[in-house]
Every structure is written in C-alpha cells, then in structure tokens.
Amino acid sequence: MVSRTVMKSSLLFLCFFIFFTLQLLEAQKPPAVYVFGDSLVDVGNNNYLPFSVEKAILPHYGIDFPTKKPTGRFTNGKNAADLIAEKLGLPTSPPYLSLLSKVHNSNKNMSFVSGVNFASGGAGIFNASDKGFMQSIPLQKQVDYYSQVHETLRQQVGASSLEKHLSKSIFIVVIGGNDIFGYFDSKDLQKKNTPQQYAVSMASTLKLQLQRLYNNGAKKFEVAGVGPIGCCPAYRLKNKTECVSAANDLSAKYNEALQTMLKEWQLEKRDISYSYFDTYAALQDLIYNSTSYGACCGLGELNAQIPCLPISSICSNRQDHVFWDAFHPTEAASRIFVDEIFKGPSKFISPINMEQLLAI
Numbered sequence: 001m002v003s004r005t006v007m008k009s010s011l012l013f014l015c016f017f018i019f020f021t022l023q024l025l026e027a028q029k030p031p032a033v034y035v036f037g038d039s040l041v042d043v044g045n046n047n048y049l050p051f052s053v054e055k056a057i058l059p060h061y062g063i064d065f066p067t068k069k070p071t072g073r074f075t076n077g078k079n080a081a082d083l084i085a086e087k088l089g090l091p092t093s094p095p096y097l098s099l100l101s102k103v104h105n106s107n108k109n110m111s112f113v114s115g116v117n118f119a120s121g122g123a124g125i126f127n128a129s130d131k132g133f134m135q136s137i138p139l140q141k142q143v144d145y146y147s148q149v150h151e152t153l154r155q156q157v158g159a160s161s162l163e164k165h166l167s168k169s170i171f172i173v174v175i176g177g178n179d180i181f182g183y184f185d186s187k188d189l190q191k192k193n194t195p196q197q198y199a200v201s202m203a204s205t206l207k208l209q210l211q212r213l214y215n216n217g218a219k220k221f222e223v224a225g226v227g228p229i230g231c232c233p234a235y236r237l238k239n240k241t242e243c244v245s246a247a248n249d250l251s252a253k254y255n256e257a258l259q260t261m262l263k264e265w266q267l268e269k270r271d272i273s274y275s276y277f278d279t280y281a282a283l284q285d286l287i288y289n290s291t292s293y294g295a296c297c298g299l300g301e302l303n304a305q306i307p308c309l310p311i312s313s314i315c316s317n318r319q320d321h322v323f324w325d326a327f328h329p330t331e332a333a334s335r336i337f338v339d340e341i342f343k344g345p346s347k348f349i350s351p352i353n354m355e356q357l358l359a360i
C-alpha cells in the first residue's frame with residue numbers, strides 16, 4: 001500500500017515536472033522581432049513609398065489573407081514574417097513606415113515594443129539593386145531606420161533595459177534575391193564582376209549592415225540564403241521552362257559566401273548567435289515534389305509572361321502551388337519554410353534552428 005502511494009505521488013511529481021518543463025519551453029518567446037529584407041517579408045512598407053510602383057495593392061494579392069484584401073504583401077495570404085510571428089505568439093511586427101505616418105498624424109508616441117518590420121519589396125543588399133529610383137528601401141537605409149528606432153527606444157526605456165530587451169530579440173534578415181536579379185539585368189555589372197566576385201561582395205556588404213545591427217544591440221539572427229533564383233517562373237520562361245543554370249549558380253555561390261561570412265563573424269564576435277536557413281535546398285525540395293512549377297496568378301506561359309494583375313487568371317488549388325506569382329512563393333510554401341526554420345534538420349537550417357536560437 002505504502003509503496004503504491006509513494007509510486008503514485010512520485011508519478012504525480014513527474015507529471016508536474018514534465019508539465020512545468022513544457023511550460024518553460026513554451027515560454028521561450030522573444031520580446032520582439034525586427035525584420036529586414038525584401039518582398040519575401042515586406043508587410044506593407046512599400047505602400048508608404050510615394051514613387052514606388054512595386055506595391056502589392058491590387059487583387060488578387062491578399063486573396064487568402066484574413067481580410068481577403070491586398071495589404072502590400074507580395075503573396076496570396078500571409079508571408080514568412082507573419083508566419084514566424086504567429087509561431088512565436090507575437091503580433092506581426094508593423095511596417096516601420098506605418099508607424100512614422102502615425103507619428104505625423106497623432107501624438108508623437110511610437111510604440112516599437114514587440115518589434116518593427118523594415119523590409120521592402122525590391123530591396124537589395126546593394127543600393128543599386130533598387131530597380132529604377134526610390135522604388136524600395138535598400139538594406140542600408142533599413143538599418144539607418146533601425147538606428148533611429150534604437151535611439152527612440154533608448155530614450156524611452158533607458159540603455160540597460162534596452163540592451164536586455166534587444167539581446168533576447170530575434171533579428172530576421174531575408175535579402176539577396178534582388179541583387180542576383182540585378183546582376184543578370186546589368187551587362188555592366190557582369191563585365192566588372194565575375195559571379196564569384198559579385199557573390200563575395202554581396203556577403204561582405206551584408207556583413208557591414210549586420211555589424212551595424214550588432215553595434216545597436218542585436219545578438220540573435222535568423223538569416224536566410226537565397227532560393228534557386230533560376231527556377232522562379234519568370235526565369236524559367238527564358239529556358240524552355242527549365243531552370244536557368246547561371247542564375248542558380250550565382251545563388252549557390254552567394255549562399256556559400258554568406259555561410260562563410262557568418263561563421264567568421266561568429267568567431268570574431270563570440271556573443272552573437274545565428275541560424276541560417278538554406279532557402280535554396282528547401283525551395284528545391286518543394287519544387288521537385290510539386291507537379292506545378294508555374295505561377296498561380298498571372299497570364300501566358302507558366303502564368304509568368306504577364307504579372308499577377310486583376311485581369312490575370314488565378315489557380316484554385318493554391319495549397320498545391322509553390323509560386324504565387326512569377327517571383328514569390330505562396331503562403332502554403334512559406335508555411336513549410338517556416339516550419340523548417342523552427343524545427344528543421346541541419347539539411348535546411350544550421351548550425352541551429354529557431355527553437356534552439358530562442359533557447360539561448
């Protein structure tokens with residue numbers, strides 16, 4: 001009898017122990033998420049750029065968003081920035097420019113508490129990857145904006161609690177695709193740089209910006225490589241629906257240079273941690289497994305000859321499509337990537353995944 005009671009109570013103890021451990025694991029929620037990058041994670045900044053035509057503000061963009069309306073996200077529903085926030089139990093970090101415009105309209109109170117999104121469709125690591133003039137917010141400018149946010153927060157909460165807050169926050173960086181498009185759009189760039197030189201220069205320019213984030217308190221980074229750019233429907237059109245190998249080669253070279261840079265940077269700065277997402281491998285895996293590699297929304301061959309516009313046709317099985325338009329993934333594809341970012345094997349995410357990054 002006695003031993004049974006003891007066993008029961010120790011079982012009970014064990015259950016409580018497991019329960020509280022799980023609770024603790026669940027509670028690993030960062031105070032804030034700061035997002036930098038391009039259209040893969042823009043949640044509406046470009047809507048505030050007066051001269052930009054790179055805006056996702058017409059149907060059928062947003063058709064699967066909760067509001068069923070275009071929001072400035074370059075996809076059918078939520079994008080990776082939304083889905084990461086969702087998994088963390090945080091609201092999506094608002095577009096930086098929307099906060100600025102509220103300041104102009106109301107009482108000069110900026111609330112950056114749970115993070116800010118600086119990403120902008122069309123943005124590159126290089127200023128010059130902005131197609132045309134003032135179409136997007138290049139990375140350097142995004143980081144300038146972050147520096148302003150940092151200063152505002154420092155005044156609001158003081159240097160030491162800000163330092164604590166930022167050291168637990170996640171800094172997401174998803175950029176590089178537009179620089180690769182920029183290379184193939186410019187004979188001049190191709191003449192001046194071999195693909196290898198260009199890839200290394202992208203990575204070292206990115207490092208300067210990561211360093212500026214670090215100088216202003218960032219410690220935990222989630223950094224994505226670029227996908228196989230030559231396989232996006234817009235490029236497949238150029239090679240009888242096969243992927244364009246030169247663009248894939250440059251994408252792979254950049255990802256190599258990026259990983260080397262991150263490894264070296266971590267050796268220099270012992271107090272940073274990062275998680276690198278191999279968008280290339282993850283997207284390739286999806287493309288190989290999918291029966292449709294064309295765009296869901298668009299017109300012409302692969303639905304990629306004419307952009308996704310209100311007059312375009314649109315697929316009904318959006319769950320099964322990898323690409324929403326000629327350049328961007330569907331919400332369904334982004335959901336798979338975000339699952340891999342959180343829990344994925346080192347084949348896709350290394351040296352650690354998001355769950356491990358949060359636990360540090």
Ligand SMILES: *[C@@H]1O[C@H](CO)[C@@H](O)[C@H](O)[C@H]1NC(C)=O
Binds near residue numbers: 109110111
């Ligand atoms: C600004 O907003 C925050 C949170 O919304 C609030 O706690 C704070 O009191 C406000 N400050 C001012 C000066 O209105």
Ligand SMILES: *[C@@H]1O[C@H](CO)[C@@H](O)[C@H](O)[C@H]1NC(C)=O
Binds near residue numbers: 127138140141
């Ligand atoms: C990029 O643009 C910013 C302004 O946003 C400017 O300050 C900076 O010098 C430019 N960088 C280069 C390398 O041209």
Ligand SMILES: *[C@@H]1O[C@H](CO)[C@@H](O)[C@H](O)[C@H]1NC(C)=O
Binds near residue numbers: 242
């Ligand atoms: C076109 O696709 C084929 C088959 O995948 C590939 O071997 C070839 O290199 C591609 N051509 C270009 C210009 O990318």
Ligand SMILES: *[C@@H]1O[C@H](CO)[C@@H](O)[C@H](O)[C@H]1NC(C)=O
Binds near residue numbers: 286289336
């Ligand atoms: C794609 O197919 C491979 C091989 O069948 C499989 O291991 C992998 O899990 C699949 N990926 C997805 C995202 O379905």
